[in-house]
Amino acid sequence: MARVGCSHDMNTRQPNILLTGTPGVGKTTLGKELAQRTGLTYVNIGELAQEGELYDGYDEEYQCPILDEDRVVDELDEKMTHGGVIVDYHGCDLFPERWFHIVFVLRTDNTQLYTRLESRGYTGKKLQDNVQCEIFQTIYEEAIEAYKEELVHQLPSNTPEDLESNLEQIVQWTKRWLKDHN
Ligand code: DAT
Numbered sequence: 218m219a220r221v222g223c224s225h226d227m228n229t230r231q232p233n234i235l236l237t238g239t240p241g242v243g244k245t246t247l248g249k250e251l252a253q254r255t256g257l258t259y260v261n262i263g264e265l266a267q268e269g270e271l272y273d274g275y276d277e278e279y280q281c282p283i284l285d286e287d288r289v290v291d292e293l294d295e296k297m298t299h300g301g302v303i304v305d306y307h308g309c310d311l312f313p314e315r316w317f318h319i320v321f322v323l324r325t326d327n328t329q330l331y332t333r334l335e336s337r338g339y340t341g342k343k344l345q346d347n348v349q350c351e352i353f354q355t356i357y358e359e360a361i362e363a364y365k366e367e368l369v370h371q372l373p374s375n376t377p378e379d380l381e382s383n384l385e386q387i388v389q390w391t392k393r394w395l396k397d398h399n
Pocket of ligand 1 (some may be wrong): 238239240241242243244245246247333374375376377378379380
């Protein structure tokens with residue numbers, strides 16, 4: 218498939234897309250393939266934080282470092298203002314609202330998600346809390362609080378067919394956005 222946003226002309230405006238949802242719903246899988254198909258740049262916030270050690274303490278309960286949200290935002294702001302970025306993170310209210318032109322919340326059935334997280338090595342409370350996060354649609358509610366509701370779209374992410382359909386929809390949306398803004 219042709220790349221739709223690969224222009225290096227500084228005058229070409231490109232959209233920023235947020236992919237969010239509970240860990241394990243498929244943000245990374247979708248984001249990386251979407252970047253291939255659109256020419257937009259994929260940014261994984263977890264990896265960015267790890268590379269730059271953008272942490273502010275350690276969470277003993279979950280055994281993981283705590284994200285320094287201000288430093289993450291500072292680190293990315295220039296790139297986001299320029300445009301053409303796909304951001305992947307399991308949270309969404311830490312980012313400035315102005316960054317994103319569209320927000321996708323991926324959703325996965327509980328049993329499916331349980332299996333995916335278990336095979337990722339999650340156990341006990343961490344596994345249960347993440348599955349509950351999906352059941353209570355925590356990230357979707359966070360998204361509609363943080364962004365204009367009409368920008369927030371839920372996407373089913375259970376099967377390879379869902380993945381392909383999501384890719385096609387977002388590629389089409391991106392093409393339309395580029396046409397409308399250039
Ligand atoms: P996330 O980045 O949201 O944590 P991921 O992209 O790492 O999720 O995916 C978690 C696992 O689920 C991984 O083994 C790939 C698989 N997966 C992702 N999207 C899927 C889909 N639509 N159908 C089936 N499996 C999927």
